[in-house]
Amino acid sequence: MNRPAPIRVVLADDERMVRTALRAILCAEPDLDVVGEAATGAEAVSVVRELRPDVVLMDVRMPETDGIRATEQILATLDDPPRIVVVTTFENDSYVYDALRAGAAGFLLKRADADALVQAVRLVARSDSLLFPAALRTLAAEHARARPAPPAWVAKLTGREREVLRHMARGLTNAEIARLMEVGPATVKSHVAAVLAKTGTRDRTQAVIAAYEAGFLNGG
Amino acid sequence: MNRPAPIRVVLADDERMVRTALRAILCAEPDLDVVGEAATGAEAVSVVRELRPDVVLMDVRMPETDGIRATEQILATLDDPPRIVVVTTFENDSYVYDALRAGAAGFLLKRADADALVQAVRLVARSDSLLFPAALRTLAAEHARARPAPPAWVAKLTGREREVLRHMARGLTNAEIARLMEVGPATVKSHVAAVLAKTGTRDRTQAVIAAYEAGFLNGG
DNA sequence: ATCCGCCTCCGCCGGACGGGGGAGAGGTTC
């Protein structure tokens, strides 16, 4: 096997010790070459732009710009961008999903051993074939859906209004909701009107749609 | 570096040539040991149960029991089960998501080169740290949710009725839908009535809910 | 003590909705 061009790696992590450790591990391999480091997300973007590495190991938690944003920026602004491996501490870190959305090519736990690290770098550097972790599995299985932005109106609903909206989203009429909540129909009408006003919708159907889109129903 | 115990691998693929090729690639590595093969999903389950490998390369499409079911069975019935890497041909294969749900530890494309293959096996054999592919990215981003069972009524809707339902699910009134579809309001009423009948719902709100629950909207 | 938000209710009104019919035109299937 001949490896004329080693894999060029950039490390982005705000802790110097982490960078040093990673560099030590990676440089021990003849086919890996750590060509640059960055301590912030912004720095990572400019370093990558300049050095054009094959792979970036990107910490999620960094000052100024976090790893996710940096990833987005790199992938958006460079043509032929590097593969970006997002590094995180916990498997169930919510960043995992963000990393996925941002376009990260891979995902690595900090507690991964040296062996796994170098193999992950090699793998991500030269293939479309990839793997996925327990975190992603639970992500996909449990909340299964992205939580994009909790729309402002959700917080503005009063308890009663949430309750009414939930019943609306089950397809109940005002009269049914009234019976269920043991109040008068007029009361339900008031709550419904409030819900429509706060959600910026004009009828119950649109309100229910908004509830679904917002992941308001149990999902959140 | 000492590697006292090589990684024990079982191959499950219905095509002999594929198994042979994989065996050749993997056996060339001193730390990998192909200990068994299977040509069907059912066979894979029993072979794995007997040989207790560290890693299984599992084809998705196999006679009798497919790779997904086999994966489920293996993970459900064995304690301390092997890591299972699901092998597929296309990145956007819908099996990818099923594999994820079934508990596969990894995912590999058939067009992956030998290098990627052995590295993937090593990686999956000894770590929690993993990577994920473009397929998963689109999967997570686009349909993002599991498709449990396409309710019977979906198939019974005529083209026009689907169209109307889609508009209903955007919160439009009959009049608006009529304008949009360039037909009379009475026509839309007819279609809406048909949709309500076929979905077994009593008003447009319930119909929209049914559409959402069925993943009828764009997702399918 | 006062104000404000929340919950509870009232009446009135117009419009949208859904149910029940029916009917004609075009296409497919048998």
Place this chain on the structure above:
DNA sequence: GAACCTCTCCCCCGTCCGGCGGAGGCGGAT
């Protein structure tokens, strides 16, 4: 050709919905 489905449109009618304005009670905030 007959039966059938789909799409198109029409009528009437009763109900539900949403907008309007108003009101009383209750509790927390200042």
